[in-house]
Each structure stands twice: as structure tokens, then as C-alpha cells.
Amino acid sequence: MLKSFFHTCLLLLCTQYLLAQSVEQVDFRVEDTEVIISYQLRGTSPFTIVLLYSLDGYTWQRVPATACSGAIGENINPANRLEIRWQPLLHSNQLEGNLGVKVQALFRDPNFPEMVLVRGGTFQMGSNESEDEKPIHSVSISDFYMGKYEVTVANFKRFVEATNYQTDAEKGDGSYIYTGKWEKKAGINWRFDAAGNLRNSEENNHPVIHVSWNDAQAYCDWLSKKTGKNYRLPSEAEWEYAASNGNKHSKYSWGDGLPSGTKGGNVRDEKAADKFNWIKNESNIFVGYDDGYVYTAPVGKYAPNELGLYDMTGNVWEWCLDWYDKNYYSTSSSRNPVNNSVATNRVLRGGSWLHYPQSSRVALRNSYAPDDRSDFIGFRVVFPSESK
Structure with missing residues (x-):
């Protein structure tokens, strides 16, 4: 059941997310109860990477860091191929619905605001x-x-110098x-x-x-x-x-x-x-x-x-x-x-x-x-x- 949910939904949502700034070429595969998500990260500075999931395609929740390993969290450097390993059953035993995921990249450049x-x-x-x-x-x-x-x-100075x-x-x-x-x-x-x-x-x-x-x-x-x-x-x-x-x-x-x-x-x-x-x-x-x-x-x-x-x-x-x-x-x-x-x-x-x-x-x-x-x-x- 887990595999079929991800196969039908991740393909669609990952394709939509190709348009997002910095994150490209998102792909996935399912191995038993683990979801392995790969992506490309563009840019020149480290990012904070977060993973979101949805059961209906509209309401999104952040995946707990304790359920993930790999290229997620703070100070992720840009690279051609990065991987997140997510074990959904570590934080939920009921993932029923039209399940999908998104990868988000938040700027860690000290000259840009850090976001929460x-x-x-x-x-x-x-x-x-x-x-x-x-x-x-x-x-x-x-x-x-x-x-x-x-x-x-410092944030404002960079803006003024650029413009x-x-x-x-x-x-x-x-x-x-x-x-x-x-x-x-x-x-x-x-x-x-x-x-x-x-x-x-x-x-x-x-x-x-x-x-x-x-x-x-x-x-x-x-x-x-x-x-x-x-x-x-x-x-x-x-x-x-x-x-x-x-x-x-x-x-x-x-x-x-x-x-x-x-x-x-x-x-x-x-x-x-x-x-x-x-x-x-x-x-x-x-x-x-x-x-x-x-x-x-x-x-x-x-x-x-x-x-x-x-x-x-x-x-x-x-x-x-x-x-x-x-x-x-x-x-x-x-x-x-x-x-x-x-x-x-x-x-x-x-x-x-x-x-x-x-x-x-x-x-x-x-x-x-x-x-x-x-x-x-x-x-x-x-x-x-x-x-x-």
C-alpha cells in the first residue's frame, strides 16, 4: 500500500516542484517502509533543507527530523545529487490518503534573513x-x-550595495x-x-x-x-x-x-x-x-x-x-x-x-x-x- 501511494503521488508533486528556486530534479524510490528522495541543489551557499508531506495535496506538514537521515536539516551544501531517507512509520502509523512530498530549500547565506x-x-x-x-x-x-x-x-547593506x-x-x-x-x-x-x-x-x-x-x-x-x-x-x-x-x-x-x-x-x-x-x-x-x-x-x-x-x-x-x-x-x-x-x-x-x-x-x-x-x-x- 505504501509503495502504491508514493508511486502515484510523488511523481506528480515532484514534477511540480521542479519550478522551485534552488531545488531541481527531484526523484524517489520506495524500499520496504523507507522512502528515498533524491534531488539536486543549486546555489553558492549552504541551505536548510526541509521535507513536507501531504495527504490531500493541499495541507502540508513538516516531516520530523527524527524520521529522516541524509541531506536534510541545516548547512546542506549545493550538489548535483543529494539524498533524503524518510521512514514515515517512525512518526505515523496512519498515512492513508493521496500522499505526496515536497523538498524546500531555505537560505543560510548570512547576508539573507534566516527563516523559521x-x-x-x-x-x-x-x-x-x-x-x-x-x-x-x-x-x-x-x-x-x-x-x-x-x-x-548587514542584510540591508547587501540590498543597498546590489541596487x-x-x-x-x-x-x-x-x-x-x-x-x-x-x-x-x-x-x-x-x-x-x-x-x-x-x-x-x-x-x-x-x-x-x-x-x-x-x-x-x-x-x-x-x-x-x-x-x-x-x-x-x-x-x-x-x-x-x-x-x-x-x-x-x-x-x-x-x-x-x-x-x-x-x-x-x-x-x-x-x-x-x-x-x-x-x-x-x-x-x-x-x-x-x-x-x-x-x-x-x-x-x-x-x-x-x-x-x-x-x-x-x-x-x-x-x-x-x-x-x-x-x-x-x-x-x-x-x-x-x-x-x-x-x-x-x-x-x-x-x-x-x-x-x-x-x-x-x-x-x-x-x-x-x-x-x-x-x-x-x-x-x-x-x-x-x-x-x-
């Missing part, structure tokens, strides 16, 4: 703490890949910095830190800042053309689902409690309060917490959340795909909602090194104009899981 598969689900989006977060409503999200980290200075792109800050009158007071300074752009100093190469692993929604979108467009994958900004529903640990919907990305040690993030803390002479109370800072940085921190400095994502709370606000509408939750779709109705502002999520504890909640919605930029704004990217 976020398994979809249904969660309760919103909160009762602010009017634009109401009503709390049920939302279902499909699988998608999300940047493990915020887009870094000679000029950001809104460079074409306009600079960007805002905070040094105890707000100041918009001409000449400040993505090459500068939050205090307005030109970054050195040791800070290339910090999140890129002073970038507008327009700049983030241009980066996504370039990355899509470069890789053949549909990179974009996350919808705010995807962002909230990922930040709040899926259907657990925690208050912060690290959990419901206050930050402690690496189980926290780069937030408005004691160190920043000392620098700027802020009042130290629970509404103004995370009292008793020192994250080690006044301004931005290198990405991945603190522990990831339960989905393997870093800095979802704090460090920098992250641009989302949606236009902002304070009443959007009253009419939004219950499945993969995105607000495409043109408005004045785009959504940002996640809080930053600068903003109040209340603003660090995963449910909080912020918004700025698409050409706005500042020393607390950055972004991360997503692309959809290949579902068909």
Missing part, C-alpha cells in the same frame, strides 16, 4: 486594554516562514534620534545608530533602523527577485500570532511575567532610565531589569520565544503589511486577515528599546505614515509556506 517555519493555527487576537485592540476575536493563520531575527544592518537604493531618509530630510529629547537630523539614515552616530562594522548585527515602510517594502521586493520566494512584511495577524507563542497568546513574547535575564528583551529598562534620567516606576520602565543596552541590541542577544523567534518584544518596532484602522477588528476576516484598504498609516508592532512597558504588549497596535522613519523602527520579513 511558523506552524499555523487559531488564536484569540486582540485584548481589552485598548479600544483599537477590541474586540478579542478568533483568527486562523496558515503556515508561514518568518525571519528568525529582525533584518540587520544603489536610496532610503526615504536619504532622499528627504534625515531621520529622528532620541538623546533625551527628540530631534530630526539631516543626514541620518540606515547607516547610523539610534544616537545618531555612524555605525562601525561591529554593529552590522544590530537591527537596521531609520527605515520607512516604503524602504522595508523595497527590500522585500528585491529579496523576492533575488531568491524566487515571495518575501513580504508580515500581516499584523501573523505578527501577533508569532509574537504571542501561537495560540497561547502570552502578554509578551517571552511570556506573561516580567523580563528576567535572557528571558526578556531589549526594552525600556534601568540602564536607559539612568542614561536619560527617567522616573523609575512600573508604568515608565521595567523596574529592576537591565538588558545591557541603552539603544538597540544585536539581534538574538536574548532567548527566543517558544516558536524560535528572537526580539519579538522590544529592540525595534516592526513594520507590518497592513494599513492601520482603529476599528478594523470589528470587520476583519477570521482567516489570514490583512487590511488592504488604503488609509493614512501602516501598522507597527512589538515595542522597542525606548517605549513604555504597556507599549511592549504583543497585542498593542502602533502606526506611522509609510514614509516615516526613526531610531526605534525596523522590520522583519516573512514568506508563505508553499501550500500547493
Whole structure:
């Protein structure tokens, strides 16, 4: 039975996948209860290889690494012929249906964002703490890949060098910095830190800042053309689902409690309060917490959340795909909602090194104009899981 399922379905699905970026000439054979999948991997840098399977040709699940051996997982180098050996019965004793597989290659080039598969689900989006977060409503999200980290200075630098792109800050009158007071300074752009100093190469692993929604979108467009994958900004529903640990919907990305040690993030803390002479109370800072940085921190400095994502709370606000509408939750779709109705502002999520504890909640919605930029704004990217 196993052999006949794979013979009828794998041939079709592997043929479709020949069109995918980097993976070519996928073939298979079945030996007893083991499926042996061979493929060619094109490119110049190592990839992370994952195997997906489906019982209906539409809904795909990731094959557990414990059921596979061979050329799967991280740091797989391009080669003319690679092989994965999958033992389906190690993780399921019922594979009945129109069974098929796909091979996916995820970039491991350090100049491109590293991606994490976020398994979809249904969660309760919103909160009762602010009017634009109401009503709390049920939302279902499909699988998608999300940047493990915020887009870094190094990531953005590669884009600019490849395209000679000029950001809104460079074409306009600079960007805002905070040094105890707000100041918009001409000449400040993505090459500068939050205090307005030109970054050195040791800070290339910090999140890129002073970038507008327009700049983030241009980066996504370039990355899509470069890789053949549909990179974009996350919808705010995807962002909230990922930040709040899926259907657990925690208050912060690290959990419901206050930050402690690496189980926290780069937030408005004691160190920043000392620098700027802020009042130290629970509404103004995370009292008793020192994250080690006044301004931005290198990405991945603190522990990831339960989905393997870093800095979802704090460090920098992250641009989302949606236009902002304070009443959007009253009419939004219950499945993969995105607000495409043109408005004045785009959504940002996640809080930053600068903003109040209340603003660090995963449910909080912020918004700025698409050409706005500042020393607390950055972004991360997503692309959809290949579902068909």
C-alpha cells in the first residue's frame, strides 16, 4: 500500500516542484517502509533543507527530523545529487490518503534573513486594554516562514550595495534620534545608530533602523527577485500570532511575567532610565531589569520565544503589511486577515528599546505614515509556506 501511494503521488508533486528556486530534479524510490528522495541543489551557499508531506495535496506538514537521515536539516551544501531517507512509520502509523512530498530549500547565506517555519493555527487576537485592540476575536493563520531575527544592518547593506537604493531618509530630510529629547537630523539614515552616530562594522548585527515602510517594502521586493520566494512584511495577524507563542497568546513574547535575564528583551529598562534620567516606576520602565543596552541590541542577544523567534518584544518596532484602522477588528476576516484598504498609516508592532512597558504588549497596535522613519523602527520579513 505504501509503495502504491508514493508511486502515484510523488511523481506528480515532484514534477511540480521542479519550478522551485534552488531545488531541481527531484526523484524517489520506495524500499520496504523507507522512502528515498533524491534531488539536486543549486546555489553558492549552504541551505536548510526541509521535507513536507501531504495527504490531500493541499495541507502540508513538516516531516520530523527524527524520521529522516541524509541531506536534510541545516548547512546542506549545493550538489548535483543529494539524498533524503524518510521512514514515515517512525512518526505515523496512519498515512492513508493521496500522499505526496515536497523538498524546500531555505537560505543560510548570512547576508539573507534566516527563516523559521511558523506552524499555523487559531488564536484569540486582540485584548481589552485598548479600544483599537477590541474586540478579542478568533483568527486562523496558515503556515508561514518568518525571519528568525529582525533584518540587520548587514542584510540591508547587501540590498543597498546590489541596487544603489536610496532610503526615504536619504532622499528627504534625515531621520529622528532620541538623546533625551527628540530631534530630526539631516543626514541620518540606515547607516547610523539610534544616537545618531555612524555605525562601525561591529554593529552590522544590530537591527537596521531609520527605515520607512516604503524602504522595508523595497527590500522585500528585491529579496523576492533575488531568491524566487515571495518575501513580504508580515500581516499584523501573523505578527501577533508569532509574537504571542501561537495560540497561547502570552502578554509578551517571552511570556506573561516580567523580563528576567535572557528571558526578556531589549526594552525600556534601568540602564536607559539612568542614561536619560527617567522616573523609575512600573508604568515608565521595567523596574529592576537591565538588558545591557541603552539603544538597540544585536539581534538574538536574548532567548527566543517558544516558536524560535528572537526580539519579538522590544529592540525595534516592526513594520507590518497592513494599513492601520482603529476599528478594523470589528470587520476583519477570521482567516489570514490583512487590511488592504488604503488609509493614512501602516501598522507597527512589538515595542522597542525606548517605549513604555504597556507599549511592549504583543497585542498593542502602533502606526506611522509609510514614509516615516526613526531610531526605534525596523522590520522583519516573512514568506508563505508553499501550500500547493
